[in-house]
Amino acid sequence: MNEWKPTETFDSAQGAVRWGSLGTGDPVVLLHGTPFSSVVWRDVARALAADHRVFFWDMPGYGASAKFEGQDVSLAAQADVFAELLRHWGPAAPAVVAHDFGGAVALRAHLLNGCAYRSLALVDVVALAPWGSPFFRLVAENTDVFARLPAHLHEALVGAYIASAAHGEHAPGTLRELCAPWLGEDGQAAFYRQIAQADQRHTDEVQPRYGEIDLPVLVCWGDRDTWIPPAKGRELSELIPGARHRLMEGAGHLVQLDAPAQLTAALAGFLAERG
Numbered sequence: 001m002n003e004w005k006p007t008e009t010f011d012s013a014q015g016a017v018r019w020g021s022l023g024t025g026d027p028v029v030l031l032h033g034t035p036f037s038s039v040v041w042r043d044v045a046r047a048l049a050a051d052h053r054v055f056f057w058d059m060p061g062y063g064a065s066a067k068f069e070g071q072d073v074s075l076a077a078q079a080d081v082f083a084e085l086l087r088h089w090g091p092a093a094p095a096v097v098a099h100d101f102g103g104a105v106a107l108r109a110h111l112l113n114g115c116a117y118r119s120l121a122l123v124d125v126v127a128l129a130p131w132g133s134p135f136f137r138l139v140a141e142n143t144d145v146f147a148r149l150p151a152h153l154h155e156a157l158v159g160a161y162i163a164s165a166a167h168g169e170h171a172p173g174t175l176r177e178l179c180a181p182w183l184g185e186d187g188q189a190a191f192y193r194q195i196a197q198a199d200q201r202h203t204d205e206v207q208p209r210y211g212e213i214d215l216p217v218l219v220c221w222g223d224r225d226t227w228i229p230p231a232k233g234r235e236l237s238e239l240i241p242g243a244r245h246r247l248m249e250g251a252g253h254l255v256q257l258d259a260p261a262q263l264t265a266a267l268a269g270f271l272a273e274r275g
Contacts, residue, residue, distance in 0.1 A: 006019050006020040006056065014066070014073065015071060017085065019055065022053070025053055028095045028096075028271065029057075032062070033126070034101050036099075036254075037064070039063065044256055051272075059081065063181050067187065075199070078101075079106075082109045093117055096120050098125060099123045099256065100123075103122045104206075106120060106122075107122075112206065119217070119271070122217065122218070124225050124255055127232075128239075149188075154183075155183055158179050167258050168252075168258070211240070217240050219236055220263060222255045223247045225251070
């Protein structure tokens with residue numbers, strides 16, 4: 001992956017948020033998931049920027065954004081920060097594209113914070129109970145123990161975990177870049193902090209309201225996703241009135257890296273249809 005650095009800073013209630021934008025035109029906002037950052041959207045963002053102004057950001061506690069002890073990085077806090085950012089970026093209702101727990105953030109911001117979107121694309125998202133892999137639950141129940149791992153063991157664990165999100169292998173440089181924000185004393189603490197604060201109640205609060213969503217929705221899912229089964233994508237699309245469902249062939253959970261051309265084509269077509 002080539003260099004990617006969000007260059008702008010927004011002072012949110014949960015610390016400095018790093019963000020950036022590309023292109024001109026109708027606004028599109030990209031939300032990453034965990035344990036990732038906006039870098040996973042790099043190729044898709046550059047392609048969509050041919051016709052749109054594409055906003056991207058690293059959530060508090062992720063990527064290049066602030067990480068500190070006592071920080072609230074829960075899904076509820078992230079939705080509040082997203083609502084702050086949308087007000088900062090301007091009055092136009094954007095198209096929103098969200099991956100993994102970024103989906104829960106986008107759904108909460110829309111249904112609970114009253115954020116208006118022009119359309120919503122959900123890509124392998126955390127949205128339906130139950131969620132959390134056995135590994136994720138193990139770490140969540142023992143965060144104090146994992147946070148004390150020697151640095152080299154922590155690095156190996158993070159690398160293996162992130163690699164399991166892909167279908168097949170990516171270039172070693174790609175894996176190193178995805179892992180980098182979680183290394184070092186601050187990064188290691190932040191990695192376990194975000195897992196410790198992951199709480200299904202934050203999706204339980206909005207799941208009964210998916211039938212209220214009244215805007216164009218596209219649900220995309222990797223057909224080889226081992227983190228969140230593809231059946232969840234079909235279930236989610238059936239809960240949202242009028243939602244369309246697309247499977248991305250040969251893609252795991254990290255669809256942006258496994259099948260960037262398929263995903264970009266699906267998103268570009270959806271955004272064009274919805275004006």
